Amino acid sequence: MSQLSSQHKPQESYSCESRRDESIAEQLSPLQQQKLRTILECGLPHVAQPYLAIAEKILATEAQVLSQIEYWQTDGLVKRFGLVVKHRQLGYKANAMVVWNIPDEKVSSVAAMFSSCSEVSLCYRRPRRLPHWPYNLFCMIHGTERSIVLAQIEAMVEKFSLQNIEKDILFSFKAYKQQGARYGKKGLTNG
Numbered sequence: 226m227s228q229l230s231s232q233h234k235p236q237e238s239y240s241c242e243s244r245r246d247e248s249i250a251e252q253l254s255p256l257q258q259q260k261l262r263t264i265l266e267c268g269l270p271h272v273a274q275p276y277l278a279i280a281e282k283i284l285a286t287e288a289q290v291l292s293q294i295e296y297w298q299t300d301g302l303v304k305r306f307g308l309v310v311k312h313r314q315l316g317y318k319a320n321a322m323v324v325w326n327i328p329d330e331k332v333s334s335v336a337a338m339f340s341s342c343s344e345v346s347l348c349y350r351r352p353r354r355l356p357h358w359p360y361n362l363f364c365m366i367h368g369t370e371r372s373i374v375l376a377q378i379e380a381m382v383e384k385f386s387l388q389n390i391e392k393d394i395l396f397s398f399k400a401y402k403q404q405g406a407r408y409g410k411k412g413l414t415n416g
Contacts, residue, residue: 252289261293318366319374324360326391332362339364341391344377371396
């Protein structure tokens with residue numbers, strides 16, 4: 226039982242958001258935050274409990290690491306977590322970016338249809354760059370052989386009745402280094 230009466234208890238006069246900000250700031254030091262950003266830039270460790278492994282490396286708890294990442298997501302520093310698949314190592318050597326000239330009023334519905342296809346790994350809208358680039362919807366398709374990718378594209382055209390839609394198929398010839406996000410110059414803290 227508390228020996229302070231209710232009139233002697235300290236009153237908190239700040240909002241939940243400011244308490245949350247202060248709580249996060251107290252949880253990880255700037256050095257721990259920098260170490261966490263550096264680790265996240267390299268990707269999660271390939272272990273059963275990656276956040277616990279990270280916590281051990283930066284001398285923190287798993288809850289602190291998860292809380293800091295959640296804060297960065299809320300704050301906008303971390304937009305999303307994603308998986309970088311090295312598809313060539315899995316035997317997918319034919320990769321095509323298909324660019325489409327979709328009527329503006331149909332872009333969202335066509336994008337939803339493309340996104341439902343298992344062969345489509347990315348699908349996103351981009352602004353047209355007229356007069357030379359009329360394409361506004363891009364989708365990436367991977368296959369083990371070029372002929373397979375072309376057949377998949379043709380099947381999508383048939384399935385979604387896109388025979389009269391202008392498109393171009395851009396096959397990649399070189400694999401560039403894939404990596405996750407970078408959160409700032411080494412030695413600087415951003416958040």
